[in-house]
Amino acid sequence: MTVADPLPPERLHTPCDPAALGFQSSDALPDLDAADIHARAVDAIRLGLDIGGEGYNLFVLGDAGSGRHEIVTRLLEDERHEGPPPADWCYVWNFDTPSHPRLLTLPCGRGPGLRDDMQRFVEELMPAIAAVFESDEYRNRIEALQDEAKQREETALRQLGDEAQTLGIALLRTPHGFAFLPMKDADSTLSQEEFEKLPEERQHALSEHIKTLHERMHRLMNEFPRWRRELQNRIRDAGRDALGATVTHMIEELKLRYADLPEVCAHLDDVLRDIIASGESLHASPRNEDDGDTLTYSGSISVQRYLVNLLVANPADGTRPVVYEDHPTLQNLVGRVDHLVHMGTLVSNFTLIRAGALHRANGGFLVLDAIKLLAQPFAWEGVKRALKSGRLRIESLSELIGVAGSVQLEPEPMPLTLKLILIGQRLVYYLLGQYDPEFAALFRINADMEREIARTPDNTAAYARLIATLARRGGLPPLSAAAIARLIEHAARLAGDAERLSTQTQPIDDRLREAAHFAGAAGAPCIERVHIDAALDAHRRRHERIRLHYQQEILRG
Incomplete structure (x- = not known):
């Protein structure tokens, strides 16, 4: 029977010689980006960021503490300055279908200007409307139209009265309307007794004349409403003419600023037509500071409908957005429509549309934690719908579960062009690939972070630079070569392989900060090996309760 040789304890540990590192202090070491350790994953991320086409989103696989977020952040910081500039996005009132707000696309940096211009326009509009409808010129014009209409009615009645008088019949005004009676003389009419004393032929002739005159009066009375409608139309046209001259000048000034944006100019033309069509109603509506609260999608007459809801504004330098959404609920991703309570009823309008992370990242990059995304109801499906369709539709959670209690706004969907980067552990990636048939088509690039690297002399030197970089970025004291050597030994222990x-990097960074604490407490100018040992011992002691418990149980048999 062959007996196995005992394994010496020193075979379980490969020491790192501080002298072999070639420096005395970490101050002598240049910085090392963590990305240099994950070259394969970095190449995959860069490919995914550069390549176009549908479905080329990224899934970054890596364990927590591997520096995956930091690496993605640094690569995106370089990438955001490349590529086409993103657009600004605005929602405006839809004059044809108020419940479907329209989406305007503007070059990056132009959105805030349009929003501010329309805000000033709205502030100036009400005084301009009031000045038009309260001017002497407008009032004189209206009075002239009213006098003309009144004269027309009186002339028609006078002509009918004159014709009746030639037939011996008087036209009288009574509290109940108009009446025709036979005349006795120029100043009086026949009583019933006097009428009955007339010859039968005369009575018959007068009765026929009165009947004919009544028919003509009836036709004339039927004409009066039409004439009055014509008057109202002429008054409205006069108001539109007067208002059009003023507002057209204001709109033309705006159109000059946006002459290079046909979509904006078309909207301004719609605004002009609506103001001219509803200017009198705007003037007659109550003026208060809460107009925006009562502007519902159903069509309330308010100047607030001419505002612009700037949903997404990007910098004018064309830098593409990089958005990190730490709480990826459905509404935080696809946006929402807020509501206000008005007279006991929930109301909404296009100014209450709020952007989600997908809106803000459009034209750029969106970074999400895979576990957090999958943990939110409806969020994963909402993201997939947006990526597959290339259109971002604001979805209400209550609508999705079928409990919507009021009519919902349906904003025009936004065209969606972005790179989605999911960061998660390998198990999440493989489970999605196994159980979600749409996953592979939407995330064609995976970047697999290294769990460990070979302990070669070159990698050991690089690891020493990485430790020095972590200390400098954390504002920690420099490390001696012996301290770095001890951390390299600890990194091998974390790998479970000498x-x-x-x-x-996270466990290494944690021990660095704890060692810096011990060094500061000892008044040491730099972190020595003894401080690293103290940090490792403290960490081991914090987590050894279960280990000691099992050891005691083993010893007890």
């Missing part, structure tokens, strides 16, 4: 080094 010939490998763990790429988990």
Whole structure:
């Protein structure tokens, strides 16, 4: 029977010689980006960011603490300055279908200007409308039209009265209307007794004349409403003419600023037509500071409908957006429509449309944590719908579950062009690939972060630079070569292999900060090996309760 040789304890540990590192202090080491350790994953991320086409979104696979977020952030910071500039997006009133707000697209940096211009326009509009309808010229014009209409009615009645008088019949005004009676003389009419004393032929002739005159009066009375409608139309046309001259000048000034944007100019033309058509109603509506609260999608007459809801504004330098959404609920991703309570009823309008992370990242990059996304109801399906269709539709959670209690706004969907970067662990990636048939078509690029690297002399030197970089970025004291050597040994222990080094930078960074605390408490100018040992011992002691418990149970048998 062959007996196995005992394994010496020193075979379980490969020490790192501080002298072999070639420096005395970490101050002598240049910085090292964590991305240099994950070259394969970095190449995959860069490919995914550069390549176009549908479905070329990224899934970054890596363990927590591997520096995956930091690497993605740095690569995106470089990439955001490349590529086409993103657009600004605005929602405006839809004059044809108020419940479907229209979406305007503007070059980056132009959205705030349009919003501010329309805000000033609205502030100037009501005084301009009041000045038009309260001017002497307008009032004189209306009085002239009213006098003309009144004269027309009186002339028609006078002509009918004159014709009746030639037939011996008087036209009288009574509290109940007009009446025709036989005349006795120029100043009086026949009584019933006097009429009955007339010859039968005369009575018959007068009765026929009165009947004919009544028919003509009836036709004339039927004409009066039409004439009055014509008057109202002429008054309205006069108001539109007067208002059009003033507002057209204001709109033309705006159109000059946006002459290069046909979509904006078309909207301004719609605004002009609506103001001219409803200017009198705007003037007659109550003026208060809460007009925006009562502007519902159903068509309330308010100047607030001419405002612009700037949904997304990007910098004028054309830098593409990079958005990190830490709480990826459905509404935080696809946006929402807020509501106000008005007279006991929930109302909404286009100014209450709020952007989601997908809106803000449009034209750029959106970074999400895969686990957080999958943990939110309806969020994963909402993101997939947007990516597959290339259109971002604002969806109400209550509508999705079928409990919407009021009529919902349906804003025009936004064309969607972005790169979605999901960051998660390998298990999440493989489970999605196994159980979601749409996943592979939407995330064609995966970037797999290294868990560990070979413990070669070159990698050991690079790891020393990485430790020095972590200390400098954290504002920590410099490390001696012996301290760095001890951390390299700890990295091998984290990897579970004396010939490998763990790429988990978070545990290394944590021990660095704890060692800096011990160094500061000791008054040391730099972090020495003894401080690293103290940090490792403290960490081990914090987590050894279960280990000691099992050891005691084993010893007890």
